[in-house]
Amino acid sequence: MTITITAFERSPHGGRRLARDTRIPWALEETGLPYEVRLVSFKAMKGPAHLALHPFGQIPTYEEGDLALFETGAIVFHIAEHDAGLLPKHANARAPAITWMFAALNTVEPPILDLVTARFFEADKPLGQGALAPG
Ligand SMILES: N[C@@H](CCC(=O)N[C@@H](CS)C(=O)NCC(=O)O)C(=O)O
Known part of the structure; x- marks a missing residue:
């Protein structure tokens, strides 16, 4: 397929x-x-x-x-x-692999994305004045 x-x-x-x-x-x-x-x-x-x-x-x-x-x-x-x-078949090997998939998306990716945004896309703005700046 x-x-x-x-x-x-x-x-x-x-x-x-x-x-x-x-x-x-x-x-x-x-x-x-x-x-x-x-x-x-x-x-x-x-x-x-x-x-x-x-x-x-x-x-x-x-x-x-x-x-x-x-x-x-x-x-x-x-x-x-x-x-x-x-993705191992055995439950005790499979669960940690799934844990790392969630960690990659929920814990590792967000701060990397913040850094990339601040460093490359908002480098011309003072810190805190980028996309997430209040008001
Ligand atoms: N959480 C989603 C994020 C998908 C995502 O943000 N895709 C971006 C490219 S990396 C996109 O399509 N951006 C264009 C848009 O949002 O208009 C995933 O992991 O698939």
Whole structure:
């Protein structure tokens, strides 16, 4: 069954295929599953066809036959279930792997994203005057 994933066609910061979508081909390459990449524009991402795949109009998405997924964590979890090297079958090895998936998304990613935003996208603004500045 063909697996199709989506990625930015282009982003204001040159993020063609270099945004969070990189997690998905990485997992697919680890498992050896073949896949295709459909590049989407910002306009297409907010259109009805893409919104039917992703309720927030973002990338990445994952399609496999009738199955459509969004959220990198859920997609990587789904892919990892095909490969005991990524997600062990034994409960005591599986649970820590799942713990690290949650940690990566909930604990590791947010401060890295804050740092990237402050360092690269808001470097011209005084600290605290960026996107999250009050009022
Ligand atoms: N929590 C989501 C985040 C998805 C996300 O923020 N995607 C970004 C690219 S990394 C996006 O599509 N941004 C464009 C937009 O929000 O309009 C995930 O892990 O899949």
